Amino acid sequence: MVSQINGSVVKAFQILQLFEPGRPELTAAIAAEKLGMNMVTAHRFLRTLELTGAVVAVSRGAYQLGFTLVDLGERAANQTNLSNVVQPVLEDLTATVEESSMASLFDGEKAVCIARAVAARPLFVDVKKGSRLEAYCTAHGKLWLAHLPEDQLARYLDTVELRPMNSSRSITREELVEELASVRAEGLSFNRGEREAEINAVAVPVLSRSGKMICGISVFGATGRMTDAAMQSFIAPMRSAAARVEALLYGPGAAATSSSESGIDT
Amino acid sequence: MVSQINGSVVKAFQILQLFEPGRPELTAAIAAEKLGMNMVTAHRFLRTLELTGAVVAVSRGAYQLGFTLVDLGERAANQTNLSNVVQPVLEDLTATVEESSMASLFDGEKAVCIARAVAARPLFVDVKKGSRLEAYCTAHGKLWLAHLPEDQLARYLDTVELRPMNSSRSITREELVEELASVRAEGLSFNRGEREAEINAVAVPVLSRSGKMICGISVFGATGRMTDAAMQSFIAPMRSAAARVEALLYGPGAAATSSSESGIDT
DNA sequence: CACATCATTTCTATATTAGAAATACTAATT
DNA sequence: AATTAGTATTTCTAATATAGAAATGATGTG
Structure with missing residues (x-):
C-alpha cells in the first residue's frame, strides 16, 4: 500500500462532486443512491459537510x-x-516544436x-509577461472570445472597434x-498575420474539469516557417501541453467527473 | 447526540483552512503542529486530499x-x-426599519x-431587480468601489465621468x-441625495470569511424621513441583516477562521 | 561525511464509522 | 381532515478503518 487513504474524505468529496450543473440541491437519498452507500451514511456526511460550511x-x-x-x-x-x-510546460513545448x-x-x-x-531562433515580437493583446486579431484573444458567455461577447463586440492592426x-x-463559432467547436484558433504582418500563431485552451477556459497556450513564429502544415503539426504537442497543465492543476488522482455508479469502494 | 459527525471530514477541512493568505504551501509537519495531530496522520490526510484534487x-x-x-x-x-x-432578509429588514x-x-x-x-410607504424610485446604478453617486456603488483592489479602482476612476446626477x-x-477610504474603514456608506435629489441611502457590506465583499445591502427612502439620525439608527439592524446573510451562505457551524490551536478534539 | 529533519511505510490496538432497525417528520392523496 | 407513503433522523452495536508508535527512507546542512 502506498499510503493509507482516508475513505471518509474521499466519500465527502464524491458527495460534493454530485452537485453538478443542473443539480443545485442534494438530499441524503439521492447521494446514497448515486454513490451506492446507505442513506444514513449519506445523511451523516451531509451533516458533517454542513458543519464545515461546505454545504x-x-x-x-x-x-x-x-x-x-x-x-x-x-x-x-x-x-x-x-x-x-505553465512556464516549464511552455519551455518543453517550445523545445519540441522549436518555435x-x-x-x-x-x-x-x-x-x-x-x-x-x-x-532559439530570434524573433522580433514585443510580447512579454503582462503584455495585453487585442482580442479580435490574435489567436489567444479569439480563443477567449469564443469561450465567453453570449451576453459578455455581445458586450465586447458592441464596444470594440475592429480596426486592422496592420495593412491586412x-x-x-x-x-x-x-x-469564433468554429474556434469554440474545435478548441483551436489561428492568427495569420492579423496582428503583426509577419507573425502566425495557433492557440489551444487549457480547460477546467467543468469545461471552463483556464488559460490559453499558443505557438507563434514568422509566417515563413509557420505554414498551415507546420501549425497543424504543432496541434498534438500543444494539446498534450494543455493536458499537462491540467494535470498539474488538478493533481493525478482527480479523474474527470464521471459520476454514475461510484469509482472507489473500500 | 444530534447526528454522528465524521471526524475525518472535519479534519480534512481544517487542513484546507490552514492554507491562509501568506501560507500557499503546507507540509505534513506544519499541519500536524497546527492541528495537534500526529505527523503521520497529517501526511495521510494530505495524500488523500491530493487524490481528490483538493490539494x-x-x-x-x-x-x-x-x-x-x-x-x-x-x-x-x-x-x-x-x-x-437575500430576499427574505431584506423583507425582514424593511419590516423593521419601515423603509x-x-x-x-x-x-x-x-x-x-x-x-x-x-x-409600505409608496416611493417613486425606479430601481428594480437588474437595474444598474452609477457607482460614484450611490451608497451601494461607493461600497463596492471602496472594496475594489487599488489598480481596479484606479482604472475605474480613469474611465468614469463624475458628472452630477441632479442639480447637486x-x-x-x-x-x-x-x-471611499472612510467607507472602507467603517464598512458603511451613505448617499445623500446624490443620485436622486429626494432620496437618501445607507449601505453596509456582506463579507466573506476572508473579508471579500459578497454583496451590498442598503436602506433608502425620502430625504424627509431618512435623516442622519434615522440612518444611524438603521445601522444596527442592517448589520444584523448582513450577518444573517453571511450565516445563510456559510452555514451554522462554520465559525470564523480563527486558526491557532485547534477547535475540535472529540 | 555524518547528522538532523522530515516524509513515508509497516504494523496493530482501538476509536470510529456503517448499517439495521426503530422513530419522527413532512407532504401527498383521498 | 385523516391516512399513508416516503424520507429524514436517531439509537445501538459489530466490524472496519483509522491513529499512532516505531522503523525506514530521502534530503539537505554543518
Whole structure:
C-alpha cells in the first residue's frame, strides 16, 4: 500500500462532486443512491459537510454547496501561480516544436500574457509577461472570445472597434462571430498575420474539469516557417501541453467527473 | 447526540483552512503542529486530499490548494442564488426599519440590484431587480468601489465621468477617493441625495470569511424621513441583516477562521 | 561525511464509522 | 381532515478503518 487513504474524505468529496450543473440541491437519498452507500451514511456526511460550511441546508434534508467552498476556491485560484505552473510546460513545448510559445489570461477586453518561452531562433515580437493583446486579431484573444458567455461577447463586440492592426484588411463583426463559432467547436484558433504582418500563431485552451477556459497556450513564429502544415503539426504537442497543465492543476488522482455508479469502494 | 459527525471530514477541512493568505504551501509537519495531530496522520490526510484534487503536490511533502476547489467554488457561487438568499432578509429588514431596502452586486462599473423589498410607504424610485446604478453617486456603488483592489479602482476612476446626477454639485476624484477610504474603514456608506435629489441611502457590506465583499445591502427612502439620525439608527439592524446573510451562505457551524490551536478534539 | 529533519511505510490496538432497525417528520392523496 | 407513503433522523452495536508508535527512507546542512 502506498499510503493509507482516508475513505471518509474521499466519500465527502464524491458527495460534493454530485452537485453538478443542473443539480443545485442534494438530499441524503439521492447521494446514497448515486454513490451506492446507505442513506444514513449519506445523511451523516451531509451533516458533517454542513458543519464545515461546505454545504448549507436549504430545507429539511436538502443541501446546497456553501460559501466556504467559494472562499477556498478563491484562495486556490490566488495561490496557484498559473505563470509558474505553465512556464516549464511552455519551455518543453517550445523545445519540441522549436518555435516560441506563450500562455494567456483574459482581462475582459484583451488577452494578457502570463508566461512565454522564446525559441532559439530570434524573433522580433514585443510580447512579454503582462503584455495585453487585442482580442479580435490574435489567436489567444479569439480563443477567449469564443469561450465567453453570449451576453459578455455581445458586450465586447458592441464596444470594440475592429480596426486592422496592420495593412491586412479589416474583419467584420459577422466574420468574427462566425470564426469564433468554429474556434469554440474545435478548441483551436489561428492568427495569420492579423496582428503583426509577419507573425502566425495557433492557440489551444487549457480547460477546467467543468469545461471552463483556464488559460490559453499558443505557438507563434514568422509566417515563413509557420505554414498551415507546420501549425497543424504543432496541434498534438500543444494539446498534450494543455493536458499537462491540467494535470498539474488538478493533481493525478482527480479523474474527470464521471459520476454514475461510484469509482472507489473500500 | 444530534447526528454522528465524521471526524475525518472535519479534519480534512481544517487542513484546507490552514492554507491562509501568506501560507500557499503546507507540509505534513506544519499541519500536524497546527492541528495537534500526529505527523503521520497529517501526511495521510494530505495524500488523500491530493487524490481528490483538493490539494496538489508541488514538491516532496509540500502541497498547494488544487483546482478542484476552484471548480467547486465556482459551482457553489453559481448555484447559490444570492437573490433568493437575500430576499427574505431584506423583507425582514424593511419590516423593521419601515423603509425600502435593496441588495447589489457589482459588474465592474455599476452596482446591480439583485433584490429589493419595498416599504409600505409608496416611493417613486425606479430601481428594480437588474437595474444598474452609477457607482460614484450611490451608497451601494461607493461600497463596492471602496472594496475594489487599488489598480481596479484606479482604472475605474480613469474611465468614469463624475458628472452630477441632479442639480447637486459634482464630486471631484480626490473627494471621492477620500470618501471611499472612510467607507472602507467603517464598512458603511451613505448617499445623500446624490443620485436622486429626494432620496437618501445607507449601505453596509456582506463579507466573506476572508473579508471579500459578497454583496451590498442598503436602506433608502425620502430625504424627509431618512435623516442622519434615522440612518444611524438603521445601522444596527442592517448589520444584523448582513450577518444573517453571511450565516445563510456559510452555514451554522462554520465559525470564523480563527486558526491557532485547534477547535475540535472529540 | 555524518547528522538532523522530515516524509513515508509497516504494523496493530482501538476509536470510529456503517448499517439495521426503530422513530419522527413532512407532504401527498383521498 | 385523516391516512399513508416516503424520507429524514436517531439509537445501538459489530466490524472496519483509522491513529499512532516505531522503523525506514530521502534530503539537505554543518
